[in-house]
Amino acid sequence: MIHQLEAIKERFNEVSQQIMMPEVVSDQKKFMKLSKEYKDLDKIVKQYDSYRKLLSDIEGARDILITEKDEDMRELAKAELDELVPQKEPMEDVLKEMLIPKDPNDSKNVILEIRGGTGGDEAAIFAGDLFRMYQRFCDKMGWRLSLTDYTEGSSGGYKEIIAQIEGEDVYGKLKFESGVHRVQRVPATETQGRIHTSAASVAVLPEAEEVDVDINMNDIRKDTFCSSGAGGQSVNTTYSAVRLTHIPTGLVVQCQDERSQLKNFDKALTVLRSRIYEIELQKHNDAIASQRKSMVGSGDRSDKIRTYNYPQSRVTDHRIGLTIYNLSAVMDGDIDEFIDQLRIAENAERMKEGAAV
Incomplete structure (x- = not known):
């Protein structure tokens, strides 16, 4: 582990110098890439520096016990060791976890897409x-959620809703939400009081930046139309809504949430870029699927990942077998325990991979 940490510290010093070079500062793509690497390495190096100081303090206290004759000094050294030694193992555990290879997309913002399914x-x-x-979970995390497009259901809710979420480590926390979510309850429209099973699919896409996906703007057809959503007097009078079609893939994205056509274009382009990035990411994941069989990392939208049972106030995540009997709190945005346990499971898988290499 020390060898790995020393190599990381050496790389951190290299990046610290490179990021200041004029030729790097003038190259936006390279500068952004190195800035992200610097931020990631900085956390590990700071933790490693704290660990080295702890080892040094422990060694110093032990030297005093060996060489010092003064009993008061020896007692002080013993007290210091009693305080320092228990910190060593937890600090090593933190460093080991930090050395687990991370998903490079974890720090990205996301495009959240929810669609009503069967039911x-x-x-x-x-x-x-x-x-x-x-929405509630984003509020709690201090993240910014903004709507891109939506189609309302005839009896409430949404047939489809797309939003952009910005903040720290958004994809790293929300990526496990991709898949089919199933609900069991008596619908408001049910007159016989029977429990129905319905479903909705959730897709969490890492927001792709220009450095991730290079789109030829000649491959995009842009159409404008009148917005049909809320927006004041400009609705149905100005062509502010934007529809983008990516000709090579056939992907279609539209945005009508903003009053400005330019803002709607920028939002739609962000979603389009992220969907293209997801296609490339899926190809990469498929290529290594035979090597890596993660229980939580597939994000397959066809997987039934969670069931929300209203009569029993029960929520079960089928990937890790976790059940919580507090459905109202979960639906109010309290999904931390699911996310934490899924991340722990993913880290365990990554540690197994590391041990097998």
């Missing part, structure tokens, strides 16, 4: 409930 009107209502759950 008709009830599925759309449930999609709206899920969106509210993520």
